[in-house]
Amino acid sequence: MKRMLCALLSAAMMTSAAFALPxxxxxxxxxxxxxxxxxxxxxxxxxxxxxxxxxxxxxxxxxxxxxxxxxxxxxxxxxxxxxxxxxxxxxxxxxxxxxxxxxxxxxxxxxxxxxxxxxxxxxxxxxxxxxxxxxxxxxxxxxxxxxxxxxxxxxxxxxxxxxxxxxxxxxxxxxxxxxxxxxxxxxxxxxxxxxxxxxxxxxxxxxxxxxxxxxxxxxxxxxxxxxxxxxxxxxxxxxxxxxxxxxxxxxxxxxxxxxxxxxxxxxxxxAVYTPTDEDLTPIPVTLGKVKTVTPQLEQGSLVVEKARVGELETKISLPESLPAPIEKGQKLGELTVLDGGETVLTVPLTATEEVGAKGLRDILGEFWGSLLYHQDTSNI
CATH class of the missing domain: 3.40.710.10 (DD-peptidase/beta-lactamase superfamily)
Structure with missing residues (x-):
């Protein structure tokens, strides 16, 4: 997984847009x-x-x-x-x-x-x-x-x-x-x-x-x-x-x-431009042992002309939800850095933790727990 992510980052940086150099x-x-x-x-x-x-x-x-x-x-x-x-x-x-x-x-x-x-x-x-x-x-x-x-x-x-x-x-x-x-x-x-x-x-x-x-x-x-x-x-x-x-x-x-x-x-x-992950929020996980998974931004940076740093935009691409199981380090989406609408860097967004899938026993346990809860509340 680590080698794959390194390869993705290297490819992104090596295919960055050509600079109009001074x-x-x-x-x-x-x-x-x-x-x-x-x-x-x-x-x-x-x-x-x-x-x-x-x-x-x-x-x-x-x-x-x-x-x-x-x-x-x-x-x-x-x-x-x-x-x-x-x-x-x-x-x-x-x-x-x-x-x-x-x-x-x-x-x-x-x-x-x-x-x-x-x-x-x-x-x-x-x-x-x-x-x-x-x-x-x-x-x-x-x-x-x-x-x-x-x-x-x-x-x-x-x-x-x-x-x-x-x-x-x-x-x-x-x-x-x-x-x-x-x-x-x-x-x-x-x-x-x-x-x-x-x-x-x-x-x-x-x-x-x-x-x-x-x-x-x-x-x-x-x-x-x-x-x-x-x-x-x-x-x-x-x-x-x-x-x-x-x-x-x-x-x-x-x-x-x-x-x-x-x-x-x-x-x-x-100058070096390094995107941040401050806008990332947890993603709901379907049939997971925990309800959400937190994405993290893999390390990635771009060297740009100093005058253009303020012109860069970022776009985050993540699914609304994900099915379990999820491996730690699994790619969940990506952050794209744009310069004038052109992609200059793509950085993977990966899972910070493992999320196991619910088994039949977990699902049945939740079902009976929910049923008992509703029965108890109906007698109040």
Missing amino acids: EMGALHAKSAALYAANGQLLYEFNADEPLQPASVTKIMTMLLAMEALERGDVTLDTMITGSEYACSMGGTQVWLEPGEQMPLNDMLKAIAVGSANDCAVAVAEHLAGTEAAFVEKMNTRAKELGCTNTQFVNANGLDAAGQKTLTSARDLALISVELLHHPKILEYTGIWMDSIRGGAFSLANTNKMLKSYPGMTGLKTGYISEAGFCISATAEREGLGLIATVMAAPTKEDRMADATALLNYGFANF
Whole structure:
């Protein structure tokens, strides 16, 4: 039931009406996108061009690791062993030695904070047996998330034997949206400085916006000469979560400037609208062990232009009565949010409690009780 409701909410939010967006100034990067954390597109610039993401690739590596944690396949204490191959990556790394073991918790720190290529491959090998098998999982997951311009070739984003990872600003945003469904990842991507190996090896976050941009929470930067400077940057203010993806910026400063411009644009022009259930009343239940069931509004919100918040209307659709039995969490109806008559969000209304159906004994008991009551009152 919970998964079904989540799917309904996601579909509603992803099919919201397109916004007539305000103007935004020119960007330095080749491609960019701005999404709300709930998956709504707020702004795009050349967002479907396939480009190299460099180490921003690691958001997918981290997503698969977080999903493995959620399934219970691994724990943060699971020891990850560095193979000869993982230790040979080069680029940004923590200099794993072949056979060296490190808990997944430290591996995630090294990947999220230090962008460690060797740790990314070591985690991939542990989760899937080989990096190649892990890459298959990366590409399968990308397709599941609706990515249409993505082809991963490894777990870290380095060029590999003539092969190049390609993705787009939109696809990176979609992966980032999914990664934020695992809020624990922000405990890693939001670290400014830390250490591993019992304090012997220091880590400094490559995302310098953590110190310069108010509300910044993560996620991941990337750079190789052929890809340029890339970032998936997440920030939150007043309940509004945003994801800005920037690809192929000419310089580190341009990358930061573009991400800042996108996030400023989002916070200046958009707000979270959350409908309330203050107008909901109990619904009569036919042949129920209790007479009514109380509907509740499932969690759902919409990101809208600030100027339009006051123009939104809500419509509640519920039956006049319902037959028993009713399961707790059962969908009873829906609340629809309208903008100029157009549906922009649909949120399920569900039962707050279980209502059992009356059995024959209950019905007969009520009948005889009613009959005796009328006999008693007629003798008064």
